[in-house]
Amino acid sequence: MSESTLILNAAAIRRALIRIAHEIAERNEVSADVVLVGIQRGGVTLAQRLGALLAGIWGHPVPIGNLDVSMHRDDLDGRLTPTVHPTVIPFDVTGKTVVLLDDVLFSGRTVRAAMDALNDFGRPQRIQLAVLIDRGHRELPIKADFVGKNVPTANGENILVQFTEEGAAEDVVQLEKRA
Amino acid sequence: MSWKRKHLLDIESLTADEIHTVLDTARAFKAVSARAIKKVPALRGKTVVNLFIEPSTRTRISFELAAQRLTADIVNFTAEASSLKKGETLKDTARNLEALNADIIIIRHSATGAPHFLARFLNASVINAGDGAHEHPTQALLDTFTILEKKGRIAGLNVTILGDILYSRVARSNIWALLKLGARVTLCGPATLVPKVFEQMGCRVSYNVEEAIADADIINLLRIQHERQRQTMFPSLNEYISLFGLNRKRLALIKPDALIMHPGPINRGVEIDSEIADCHRSVILEQVTNGLAVRMAVLFLVNGGKGPQEIGAA
Structure with missing residues (x-):
């Protein structure tokens, strides 16, 4: 049994992403130095969406990469082997401002793993973090630079983010309570 | 996509889904080898033992490098320089390795079922790197990975395996993998080395090499395993070469996009x-390159495999 509460509907997600895009643009004056890296899997769609919005603001395309962090996780022993998705970073991150993207920020362990994984590709000048939902319960000293919405949650609850490309259904963020 | 197994003992017991999981995972690991820093910390602090009771260069080095690229510690054990020569049993040798906290034991042995035997009493994960003429699962996985990468699919392809099938663990593992993934498999070679009984696995058996390679998308050649043959299986090597060797004349018969x-x-x-x-x-x-990626994937997957696994009574 589980019940779910609507957190963000499609329009609210769109507004949040537009705001985040402007905040990224405001924070980073030299737009040519900014690259987006989405963490598999939720962050990948986020990177595509924000990439399109930022390209509109800046008037030039923004490089986008995908990062899978399963090989860098610190909890590989505690669970079943995760599915490994491809990592594609078709540009040099050295000297760049990398904006890491994930759909939900929780313990912070994924982000730590992502920063470790990025180190294997080069040395970014700085790394910033953008998330659609910050649900709290951090276990590491990690903080997002750009947040779509802060959602206080209990540990037994789950945040479900559903991005639907090509309009098959509506984008939605829900809070699921496990009874 | 799911992988729950603690061991990789053979292809026969895997589902098509599990094979695809290994191949998908291998694709991600192949990319690691293309980076400037060819190493990830996935198996940091783990100990892997290469327990090779039968000689090998390719497979042993491939597993060794795979473990190192995953940041595991690896120890090589070869039969020539071991207490097996002093009369220690395989069981005791394996138990001793486990007492040193080995997490994954990769075994090659001339006896069929040796990996299954170890898996029954060890807590460590066991990976079969070749057991007698039975199976060589990582070879079949790297072969299917290579086919998939080159052809984009496996289902519906014609694969001809040519040579010594009877004594080949590579052939058996490949047959299982290819059939599970939907390929059509033709076996060809001297009748003594390609018995009709293989038809029961679902393969086609042919003794005419020209006919067997004509419509093949993939031609997989196997070496004559002189070391396993207890008697002469064909009149002479020269006869084998002239009847079954892949030469320029036969090459002209194959499909232009066939892979060798x-x-x-x-x-x-x-x-x-x-x-x-x-x-x-x-x-x-x-x-060979793909073998490294596939073995990284296998090490990564079995390390995460939890819970009890049914070991069929061999």
């Missing part, structure tokens, strides 16, 4: 002419 594969070590001038082994249709060295 070989698990190595190749015997130039026997199962394959030297110039063909190096021609553009040969993917023999790519198989």
Whole structure:
């Protein structure tokens, strides 16, 4: 049994992403130095969406990469082997401002793993973090630079983010309570 | 996509889904080897033992490098320089290795079922790197990975395995993997080395090499395993070369986009002419490169495999 509460509907997600895009643009004056890296899997769609919005603001395309962090996780022993998705970073991150993207920020362990994984590709000048939902319960000293919405949650609850490309259904963020 | 197994003992017991999981995971690991820093910390602090009771270069080095690229510690154990020579049993040797906190034991042994035997009493994960003439699962996985990468699919392809099938663990593992993934498999070679009984696995058996390779998308050549044959299985090597060797004349018969594969070590001038082994249709060295990615994937997956696993009574 589980019940779910609507957190963000499609329009609210769109507004949040537009705001985040402007905040990224405001924070980073030299737009040519900014690259987006989405963490598999939720962050990948986020990177595509924000990439399109930022390209509109800046008037030039923004490089986008995908990062899978399963090989860098610190909890590989505690669970079943995760599915490994491809990592594609078709540009040099050295000297760049990398904006890491994930759909939900929780313990912070994924982000730590992502920063470790990025180190294997080069040395970014700085790394910033953008998330659609910050649900709290951090276990590491990690903080997002750009947040779509802060959602206080209990540990037994789950945040479900559903991005639907090509309009098959509506984008939605829900809070699921496990009874 | 799911992987719950603690061991990789054979292909026969895997589902098509599980094979695809390994191949998908291998694709991600292949990319790691293309980076400037070719190492990830996935198996940091783990100990892997290469327990090779039968000689090997390719497979042992491939597993060794795979473990190192995952940041595991690896110990090589070879039969020649071990207490097996002093009369220690395989069981005791394996138990001793486990007492040193080995997490994964990779075993190659001349006896069929040796990995299954170890898996029954060890807490460590066991990976079969070749057991007698039975199976060589990682070879079949790297072969299917190579085919998938080159052809984009496996289902519906015609794969001809040519040579010593009877004594080949590579052939058995490949047959299982290819059939599960939907390929059509033809076996060809001297009748003594390609018994009709293989038809019961679902393969086609042919003794005419020209006919067997004509419509093949993949030609997988196997070495004659002299070391396993208890008696002479064909009149002479020269007869084998003239009847079954892949030479220039036969190369002209095959499909223009057919791939030539070989698990190595190749015997130039026997199962394959030297110039063909190096021609553009040969993917023999790519198989070696892909072997590393596949073995990284297997080490990564079995390390995460939890819970009890049914070991069939061999």
